[in-house]
Amino acid sequence: MPTPARTSLEGILKAGRAIIETDGIDGLTMQAIADRVGVRAPSLYKRIRSRNQLLRLVANDAAAELTGELDTAATTGDARRDLAALARTFRDFARRNPGAYSLLFARLPDDARADPEWSVKASAGLLIATERLAGTADSLEAARTVVAWANGFIAMELAGAFRLGGDVDRAWEYGIDHVATAIARRPNRA
Amino acid sequence: MPTPARTSLEGILKAGRAIIETDGIDGLTMQAIADRVGVRAPSLYKRIRSRNQLLRLVANDAAAELTGELDTAATTGDARRDLAALARTFRDFARRNPGAYSLLFARLPDDARADPEWSVKASAGLLIATERLAGTADSLEAARTVVAWANGFIAMELAGAFRLGGDVDRAWEYGIDHVATAIARRPNRA
């Protein structure tokens, strides 16, 4: 006699997104998921192959969300303005979803990581802006400089690593402004 | 009848530094330490209070090593050259000690993290260079921009996040050069 399903991939995924924000990656246990969807831990293996695959599902879900937000962020056509908007969107996402953000950039086993294409998709708009600012020859290096700065800033902000006082928001504005100037063609011999 | 000690803090610390490089933070288990120092896991609690305290010891040890290297890196007196040397030293340390590096910047419970002063000590030389380049008013923001960029770059490099091809070393040189220009006073209206 078939028993009706009490779990679903969607339910598990939603539970995963919620738990990773409250308890972090380490808190995302099979037990925690099972409690939340109202089932015993072994039953989860009817829907997912392993905890690592669950982490990948959660990471892909977050990546799609972030990519969607980035796609609608660069709208002015002004490369400098678009660059600042993309960076701001990235930072806002990280602040709203610190658990998902750290999952996306955590060093995890390959089978737990988001599909590699996500970073290509996510950086499409950025590459357009940096190409216009820095020129075709340097657009990849310029994009990497911006992403490294934004990623590093956000990671340090979330980790509470800015411990020398001062205004972190001011450091952000200073940073995006100066980095944009830096990658613009001939920044210091205009 | 007192038994002679077969463990020592030094031995445990050295084992910890070694294991974190081969097996990562998650691989640094009490079992792994015990195996390496030739004792059973419960005996470790005669020397350390908990695994978290061990993580802190390892982190502090790595922080002292990194700080020492940074202290001898900025020697030319030329602020731009010193800045590049400090960044390069940072990157070299991370490549030689990727496990320790990620431990230093991982989000961990407070009792597992390195003492907060380490980052103050480590950034002393950097602040001198950025103050000369950017001026006193902006030196903190400038230092945060450099650290965010370097940290973000290294984290992405170690995570294998540069997936769009291209020459990563060239992106590093491009980045440090342009970031230095960016924070220098009046970069685009000289």
Next chain:
DNA sequence: ACCTGAACACCGTTCAAGT
């Protein structure tokens, strides 16, 4: 077809017992 309890190998940690 779905869910469960029991079991396994692993964690960190405590503690009484051995020397």
Next chain:
DNA sequence: ACCTGAACACCGTTCAAGT
């Protein structure tokens, strides 16, 4: 004074058994 085995509460995962 130091080390140990046994035990506890937790992990992820497998699997035979129940409906």
